[in-house]
Amino acid sequence: MALRCLFSMLLVACVAQVAFAQSAPRPMPISGGGSSGENSSLQWRNPGASVPGRPVASVQPAAFSTEPSVPPKENVSSSGTLLKVTSGLKELPNDAGQVWRDYDITPYTSRVTTTAKPEQAIIDWILRETGTDVWFGEPLGMLHASKTTLRVYHTPEMQEVVTEIVTKFVDSQAEVKKMGVRMVTVTSPNWRRLAYRMMQPVSVKTPGIEAWLMSKENAAVLLNELRQRSDFREHHAADLLVHNGQSSTISMLQPRTFVRGVRATQTFPGYELQSDQIEEGFAMEVSPLLTPDDKMIDAVLKCSVDQIEKFVTVDVDVPTAGRRQAVDIQIPQMVSWRLHERFRWPSDQVLLISCGVVARPQSGMAGTAPQIPGLAALLPERPPRADGLMFVEFKGDAKTGAGQPVTTAQPAAVDSRGRY
Numbered sequence: 001m002a003l004r005c006l007f008s009m010l011l012v013a014c015v016a017q018v019a020f021a022q023s024a025p026r027p028m029p030i031s032g033g034g035s036s037g038e039n040s041s042l043q044w045r046n047p048g049a050s051v052p053g054r055p056v057a058s059v060q061p062a063a064f065s066t067e068p069s070v071p072p073k074e075n076v077s078s079s080g081t082l083l084k085v086t087s088g089l090k091e092l093p094n095d096a097g098q099v100w101r102d103y104d105i106t107p108y109t110s111r112v113t114t115t116a117k118p119e120q121a122i123i124d125w126i127l128r129e130t131g132t133d134v135w136f137g138e139p140l141g142m143l144h145a146s147k148t149t150l151r152v153y154h155t156p157e158m159q160e161v162v163t164e165i166v167t168k169f170v171d172s173q174a175e176v177k178k179m180g181v182r183m184v185t186v187t188s189p190n191w192r193r194l195a196y197r198m199m200q201p202v203s204v205k206t207p208g209i210e211a212w213l214m215s216k217e218n219a220a221v222l223l224n225e226l227r228q229r230s231d232f233r234e235h236h237a238a239d240l241l242v243h244n245g246q247s248s249t250i251s252m253l254q255p256r257t258f259v260r261g262v263r264a265t266q267t268f269p270g271y272e273l274q275s276d277q278i279e280e281g282f283a284m285e286v287s288p289l290l291t292p293d294d295k296m297i298d299a300v301l302k303c304s305v306d307q308i309e310k311f312v313t314v315d316v317d318v319p320t321a322g323r324r325q326a327v328d329i330q331i332p333q334m335v336s337w338r339l340h341e342r343f344r345w346p347s348d349q350v351l352l353i354s355c356g357v358v359a360r361p362q363s364g365m366a367g368t369a370p371q372i373p374g375l376a377a378l379l380p381e382r383p384p385r386a387d388g389l390m391f392v393e394f395k396g397d398a399k400t401g402a403g404q405p406v407t408t409a410q411p412a413a414v415d416s417r418g419r420y
Contacts, residue, residue, distance in 0.1 A: 092153060096139035101159050103150040103166050111174035112243050118174070119145040121245045125165050125289055128300065128342065134158065171292040172244040176398040179240045179288055181250070182223075183303075185360050185386035187231035195222050199352065206341055210354040219350035219391060226389075233360070233386070235282070241398045245289045253281035258311055258330040262318055271318040271327065278332060280308050290347065290394070297347050297394055303339040305388070307359035308332050335359035337388075347394040355388035 092098070105119060112118035123145050127135075134154070135141045142153040152162050198221070199212035214222070226232050235252070242248040260276035287300040311330040318327050337358040345351055 093140055096155055098139060098141070098154055099156060099159060100151070100153050101162075103152065103162070103170075104148070105145070105150050105166065105170060106148050108169045108172070108174050108245075109147050112246065114243060114246065117147075118243075118246070119147060119150070121247070121287075122150060122166060122169055124287075125169075125245060126162055129165055130158065130161055168289055168291060169245050172290065174243045174245075176241055177244055177288060177290060178395040178398040179242060179248070179286055179299075180238075180391070180393045180395050181240055181284065181286060182234070182237040182391040183282070183284065184223075184226065184232065184234045184389050184391075186226060186229060186233075186389065187386045189354075189357060189387040191226060191229070191387070194225070198222060202343065202345070202351070204341060206339065208356045209339060209341065210356075211341075211343065212352045213345055213349045214352060216348070216350055216393065219352065219393070222352075223391065231386070236284075239395060240286055242286070242288065245287070247285055247287040249283065249285045251281065251283040253279045253283065256280050256308055256332075258332060259328065261329055262316055262327050264319060269325075270320045273327065273329075278306070278308060278334070280306055282306075284390075286392070288394070294394075294396075295347055296344065298342070298344045299351075299392070300342045301339060301353070301390070301392065303355075303390065304336070305359055306334060306336045307384075308334055339390075343392075350391060350393040353390040353392070355390070357385050357387050360384040360386040360388070 105122060109118045123143065126143065135143055139155065141158065142151070144151045150166060152159060198218040199214050202211040202213055204211050236250065238250055240248040240250070255277050257275055257277050259273050261274045262271050263274060264270060265272045282303065282305040285302040289298045290296065310333050312333055313328050313330055315326040315328050317324050337355060339353070339355055343351055
């Protein structure tokens with residue numbers, strides 16, 4: 001009995017030993033960190049031991065990544081803009097052979113007394129001759145003027161053009177020139193029938209504008225023939241005294257006031273009429289530049305005519321404290337035309353310009369033809385139209401100073417300085 005119990009205890013002990021051995025963790029094999037030429041036999045480590053590190057070079061990037069690609073960031077400044085500003089070059093680029101020139105313009109500017117910035121006229125004429133693109137494109141160019149010096153940085157070819165223009169200003173020493181300007185209208189354009197034999201055509205860029213040259217004798221004959229016509233009207237004739245290269249403006253303008261609109265107010269009667277004003281008439285600007293010997297004239301002529309044909313009346317309902325009330329407002333029906341041309345002609349000839357059959361200036365101007373009383377009431381009202389003619393001629397050096405006042409319908413001159 002005792003022997004049987006001892007045998008059972010030994011059997012239980014053996015079974016427990018086998019179970020413990022099977023449940024214990026095995027050491028894990030690791031591969032060597034060397035290459036294939038080194039010892040590649042498996043090495044065993046104990047449980048819980050640290051894993052030896054692999055060389056960085058042996059880590060290969062994945063062929064494909066599931067992470068979305070991030071675009072590179074732009075070089076954004078601290079102010080939050082992509083604008084980059086540098087200090088620039090220490091020297092002006094001269095890849096096209098540009099050269100720097102300083103022109104002394106004091107012989108001209110020191111004698112001009114009609115404007116605070118006489119040097120601006122030199123800049124204007126340079127830009128008229130060269131255009132503006134050559135100064136703001138390639139190659140690099142610069143144009144600057146002060147009261148004493150004109151500074152130019154450009155190619156030698158452009159410097160020659162500038163020199164020719166500046167010479168006209170400086171050699172003239174700002175002499176005062178007399179330009180005769182006469183503006184007339186003829187209702188019918190058939191005056192050309194007899195005048196063509198006396199005129200030489202001149203090319204004009206503006207559509208609808210014609211120009212001719214004629215001798216001063218033929219111009220006097222033509223003007224005398226036009227004065228014999230019943231549809232002839234002479235609107236303005238003046239001798240402009242202007243420094244060589246500067247501009248002179250004449251104007252005959254008359255303000256016309258009308259009711260433009262209406263707006264509601266909190267005070268009685270509950271609305272307020274809004275008035276506006278239109279300048280009706282004509283304005284003319286002449287900018288002559290003569291050669292040092294006064295044999296050739298280079299002039300820019302600008303003329304504008306604004307005419308109100310009629311005011312179209314519209315009645316508008318306005319809210320009032322009581323019943324609704326209608327108020328009349330006026331919409332102007334206007335006709336306008338513009339002339340802006342540059343001409344070059346011999347100073348011993350007269351330039352005649354036709355603007356075509358256009359609106360006739362009529363602010364405060366009486367025609368030379370007699371008017372029959374009561375005839376206007378019998379004929380249907382129609383806007384006046386006529387062939388506008390301008391006679392421009394050079395009358396030599398003035399004996400008095402420039403800037404003499406010109407009689408105008410309004411004291412204030414028109415500032416229409418569209419230079420180029």
